[in-house]
Amino acid sequence: MALSPEMIEFCESWMRKADSYTGNYLSDYYNKAFTLFTLYNRLYAEATFTLAREGTITLAGDKPFPDSKGAKEYAPQFIGHDDLLTHLLNNSDTKLSVQSKLSFLKLSPPY
16 A cells, blocks of 8 residues: 655655664664654554555544554554565564564564
């Protein structure tokens, strides 16, 4: 599914901001994490509203925004589970990070 030009510009500008933190200072790690967190919040909100407009999901008007489902279910559904997994596994930094977290938890990678 395509993102609007405004959403693409938002993502690109926040990625530039995240990339600007060099890691020379401890605060860079917090600032980068907060920046990426903000970006993902916007992405899953956009995914949730897009899926609702398309009729793929239904949002209850009398309930709060479904942040948890938006972040964990609707964003991957919007992106495409297979595409998401392919991109995660083909990015060496991400793959290494996932492997180190799984190793720490004494779990095996799913691939």
